[in-house]
Amino acid sequence: MEIPMTTDDVLTIGARRFRSRLFLGTGGYPNQKAMLDSLAASGTEVATAAIRRISLDGYGESLIDVLGGRVTLLPNTAGCLTAKEAVLTAQLAREALGLDWVKLEVIGDRELLYPDSEELLKATAELVADGFTVLPYCTDDLVTCRKLADAGAAAVMPLGAPIGSGLGIRNPHAIEVICARSPVPVILDAGIGTASDAALAMELGCAAVLLNTAVSKARDPVRMAAAMRDAVAAGWNARQAGRIPRRFGAEASSPQLGLIGS
Amino acid sequence: MTTIRVNGTAEPLEAASVADLLAARGIGPDTPAVAVALNGAVVRRAQWAETPLNPGDDLDIVRPFQGG
Numbered sequence: 441m442e443i444p445m446t447t448d449d450v451l452t453i454g455a456r457r458f459r460s461r462l463f464l465g466t467g468g469y470p471n472q473k474a475m476l477d478s479l480a481a482s483g484t485e486v487a488t489a490a491i492r493r494i495s496l497d498g499y500g501e502s503l504i505d506v507l508g509g510r511v512t513l514l515p516n517t518a519g520c521l522t523a524k525e526a527v528l529t530a531q532l533a534r535e536a537l538g539l540d541w542v543k544l545e546v547i548g549d550r551e552l553l554y555p556d557s558e559e560l561l562k563a564t565a566e567l568v569a570d571g572f573t574v575l576p577y578c579t580d581d582l583v584t585c586r587k588l589a590d591a592g593a594a595a596v597m598p599l600g601a602p603i604g605s606g607l608g609i610r611n612p613h614a615i616e617v618i619c620a621r622s623p624v625p626v627i628l629d630a631g632i633g634t635a636s637d638a639a640l641a642m643e644l645g646c647a648a649v650l651l652n653t654a655v656s657k658a659r660d661p662v663r664m665a666a667a668m669r670d671a672v673a674a675g676w677n678a679r680q681a682g683r684i685p686r687r688f689g690a691e692a693s694s695p696q697l698g699l700i701g702s
Numbered sequence: 703m704t705t706i707r708v709n710g711t712a713e714p715l716e717a718a719s720v721a722d723l724l725a726a727r728g729i730g731p732d733t734p735a736v737a738v739a740l741n742g743a744v745v746r747r748a749q750w751a752e753t754p755l756n757p758g759d760d761l762d763i764v765r766p767f768q769g770g
Contacts, residue, residue, distance in 0.1 A: 490769025
């Protein structure tokens with residue numbers, strides 16, 4: 441049965457509205473066709489992109505040309521280590537793409553790619569003041585998420601586990617608490633390994649999931665992209681449907697009367 | 703010494719403006735999805751032609767790439 445979409449099913453981030461709750465990264469696919477087919481199979485409307493120096497020997501084919509308007513790009517500030525670098529990268533992205541939103545990354549630990557909350561807050565405030573819709577990639581810490589929302593972030597994007605680790609959501613309770621308390625949408629970003637991780641994120645109350653490596657490095661990226669699409673939809677529907685309470689003992693689902701031999 | 707740093711690499715300063723330097727790399731005013739920062743500040747596309755380059759300047763030329 442097709443469940444009709446209601447207005448509640450539309451994801452709103454700042455002034456943007458989406459039907460899909462899956463954001464997909466564009467990095468690390470075996471080839472360009474696998475990337476494009478995965479984007480299509482995932483049903484995503486938002487694909488992330490990095491901003492990097494061009495190679496000095498000239499201008500080649502751009503990611504924009506490749507994507508050809510199939511999805512809305514969400515530029516990131518991946519690799520930035522300070523608020524200053526991240527702010528400039530976001531401003532360059534706006535100039536290059538004409539887009540005023542950004543997945544804000546400020547990394548505090550190069551090994552684990554863990555967010556630097558202090559610099560992240562600073563960059564968020566600066567970019568919000570500069571007119572950006574800011575989606576900060578952050579730790580799974582309730583207070584950090586609240587401070588980011590207070591600073592004007594349009595969504596918060598706590599990590600489930602380190603970027604590219606595929607470890608899943610290491611602290612589901614922390615994510616659930618953030619979802620319950622956040623005044624802005626929560627997008628689970630990083631750590632997803634397989635479809636059940638994405639479904640869990642949605643069941644915990646996330647508004648969307650952002651993932652990349654779980655699809656791009658899967659043995660069959662296109663099939664995994666389809667699995668992620670289904671998992672996000674299933675998790676969202678389960679969350680909206682309302683799960684049953686957990687109980688210690690059994691609760692028979694068959695009638696207790698009329699048993700033979702009674 | 704009249705050099706400029708372009709994307710982190712020093713080179714002789716031979717272009718008078720940002721637009722001239724970009725043109726030498728095949729980037730014109732209509733090339734999509736390119737952005738430029740001069741000494742840590744964005745130079746809007748409309749200002750490329752009128753922004754002079756000076757010895758010691760630091761220029762970054764960027765565009766979107768595949769990433770997460």
